[in-house]
Amino acid sequence: MSPNTRTYLIQGLLFVLTLITTTLAGAEWMFGNVFPLVGTLFNINLSKSLGWAEFWQGLQFSLPFLGILTVHEFGHYFTAKYHQVRVTLPYYIPLWFGFTQSIGTMGAFIRITSPVRSRLKFFDIGIAGPLAGFVAALGVLWYGFTHLPPPEHIFTIHPEYETYGLNYPQFVYENQQGALALGDNILFWLFKTYVADPTRLPHAYEMIHYPYIFAGYLALFFTSLNLIPIGQLDGGHILYGLIGKRRFDLVAPILFVFFAFYAGFGLFRAEEFAVGTDEAFYTLLGYLVFYIFFLFICFRQLSDNAATGMMLSLVVVVGQFALAYLRPDWDGYSGFLPFVFILGRFLGIYHPETPENEPLGTSRMLLGWLALIVFVLCFSPRPFIIL
Numbered sequence: 001m002s003p004n005t006r007t008y009l010i011q012g013l014l015f016v017l018t019l020i021t022t023t024l025a026g027a028e029w030m031f032g033n034v035f036p037l038v039g040t041l042f043n044i045n046l047s048k049s050l051g052w053a054e055f056w057q058g059l060q061f062s063l064p065f066l067g068i069l070t071v072h073e074f075g076h077y078f079t080a081k082y083h084q085v086r087v088t089l090p091y092y093i094p095l096w097f098g099f100t101q102s103i104g105t106m107g108a109f110i111r112i113t114s115p116v117r118s119r120l121k122f123f124d125i126g127i128a129g130p131l132a133g134f135v136a137a138l139g140v141l142w143y144g145f146t147h148l149p150p151p152e153h154i155f156t157i158h159p160e161y162e163t164y165g166l167n168y169p170q171f172v173y174e175n176q177q178g179a180l181a182l183g184d185n186i187l188f189w190l191f192k193t194y195v196a197d198p199t200r201l202p203h204a205y206e207m208i209h210y211p212y213i214f215a216g217y218l219a220l221f222f223t224s225l226n227l228i229p230i231g232q233l234d235g236g237h238i239l240y241g242l243i244g245k246r247r248f249d250l251v252a253p254i255l256f257v258f259f260a261f262y263a264g265f266g267l268f269r270a271e272e273f274a275v276g277t278d279e280a281f282y283t284l285l286g287y288l289v290f291y292i293f294f295l296f297i298c299f300r301q302l303s304d305n306a307a308t309g310m311m312l313s314l315v316v317v318v319g320q321f322a323l324a325y326l327r328p329d330w331d332g333y334s335g336f337l338p339f340v341f342i343l344g345r346f347l348g349i350y351h352p353e354t355p356e357n358e359p360l361g362t363s364r365m366l367l368g369w370l371a372l373i374v375f376v377l378c379f380s381p382r383p384f385i386i387l
Contacts, residue, residue, distance in 0.1 A: 007088070014092045018105050019062055021096035025104030026061025026215075027054040029208050032157055034101060061211035062104065064140045066092075068219040072133030072226075073108050079128035083121045086114035103218060118356040119241050123364060126237025127371050130223050134374050137219035144212030145191045148200035157209050169203050179205040179387040182217050185224070185380040205387060224378035225339060227371060230256050231348045235375065240351040241360055242368045248351055253302050256349050260298060260340045261316050262381075265332030267291065268317075269324045292317055294337075298344030333382050 027050055028034050035050050073090040080087040093106040116122050151166055161168040173179060181204040182188065192201060208214050229239035230252050240248045268288055273281060295313035302309060323330070343349065360368070 011089050011091055014094065015090075017094040018092035018108075019066060021094040021102075022062035022066055022104030023055060023058040024096050025058070025102050026065070026211055027058030028101050029061065029214055030054070030057060030157070030211055032209065035098065058211075061215050064143075064212055065103075065215035065218060066105075068133050068136040068140060068215070069105075069108050071136040072129045072223075073110055075128035075130075075132030076110055076125055079125050080110075080112065083118075083124060085112060085116055085121060085125065087112050107222065117354055118358070119244065119354050120356070120358055120360060120364070122237045122351075122354060123241025123360060123368070126234045126241065127367055130226050130234050130371065130374065131367075133219060134223055134378070137216050137223065140212055140219065141188075141191050141216035142195065144210060144216055145196040147212070148197060148202070148210070151200055151202070154202060154206055154209070157206075169205075173205060173387060177387060180208055181205045181385040181387070182207050182214075183380045183382040183385050185220060185378055185383075187220060187377040188217060188380070204385075220378040221380065221383050224375055224380070227375040227378070228255075228259065230259070230343055232351060233343075233347065235371070236351050238368055238371050242365065244357060244359075245351065245353045252349050252351070256302070256340075256343065257299070257312060257316065259336070260295060260344075261319060262332045263334060263336035263340050264291065264295070264316070265320050266324060266330065267332075267334055268321065269328070270321055288317075294341070298340050301344060302349060335382075335384060 024035055031050055031054050033050050035055075069092075070090065077087055077089065088111040090108040090110050092108045094104065095106045096102055096104050112125075116125070154168075155162040158168075158172075161172055164171045184192075202210060207217075226233055227235040227238070229235040236248075236252065239251065243251065268284075268291070273284060292313050295316055296309050299309040299312045300306060302312065
């Protein structure tokens with residue numbers, strides 16, 4: 001078997017596995033239950049769980065979600081081919097736990113196997129994926145919001161709500177914990193406000209059960225993360241193409257520090273250290289020390305001097321305490337901290353330099369601004385809200 005054939009088989013197998021895992025995940029979100037891993041593999045009835053009928057319905061999530069992801073990746077692929085840059089077909093990454101809910105995948109990626117020597121080519125390859133995926137996401141969201149089932153559909157998922165009728169939101173969330181709502185971004189709010197039939201629009205804590213809406217929202221969320229103009233994210237390629245290496249290396253670290261500042265803002269407040277027992281104080285102090293060390297790890301690669309990373313960590317923490325004192329009603333979103341870590345330790349903040357640094361023309365500059373608008377439309381300050 002040739003190496004190419006073996007690679008294609010691996011890529012095809014990963015796609016099939018990811019289709020299965022995202023279908024499982026989609027059914028779990030739709031019906032608010034999980035497929036027990038052991039029970040599914042060995043046909044053991046561990047509990048009242050999901051079965052084949054629910055699995056097939058999970059395709060309503062997996063097909064649009066993987067469709068958007070595939071459009072995104074092939075946007076990169078075909079643009080790279082156009083520029084005669086060697087590139088692989090997408091590798092899909094399946095991920096399903098079997099005991100708790102997931103989205104069934106960690107995404108997909110293509111491997112560029114030849115050097116990209118041009119700033120213009122980096123720009124074109126970087127921008128093609130998110131713009132193509134964004135258009136696909138618009139289609140999925142439009143379909144989802146214009147084909148909402150009757151409001152009584154929620155009773156097929158939560159039969160216990162039927163006792164309260166359509167006034168269930170006034171009663172069921174008082175003592176319920178763990179319910180998940182999708183935080184608004186500008187585009188999602190526009191769809192809810194101007195596209196959806198308000199008499200059929202599900203409650204915020206129930207939108208995760210509507211597969212097309214959930215798939216479209218996740219696509220917007222991942223598009224916004226990809227368009228953050230840092231490192232070798234798609235947004236990093238775009239910004240590098242727009243402003244060049246020298247200015248990029250000034251702007252990207254500043255944006256990264258601000259992103260980390262927002263992600264961790266509100267985790268610690270000065271008044272929390274002034275109340276409680278000595279044991280509680282030292283426990284909280286230990287968490288603070290760990291958080292400072294976490295920031296240091298994330299900032300370490302910003303400079304060859306380790307002291308710079310520690311200084312930035314302390315400055316961010318002091319700034320967070322000061323702003324929290326001035327605006328106690330403000331909060332960041334700690335859910336972004338894992339992504340801060342991935343950027344700081346693995347993906348990197350800076351962009352590799354290219355030997356060909358021709359400036360972009362007007363049309364590409366306009367596309368770059370369009371990508372910024374897409375980022376603003378897709379970005380949610382609090383993408384997932386847990387009750």
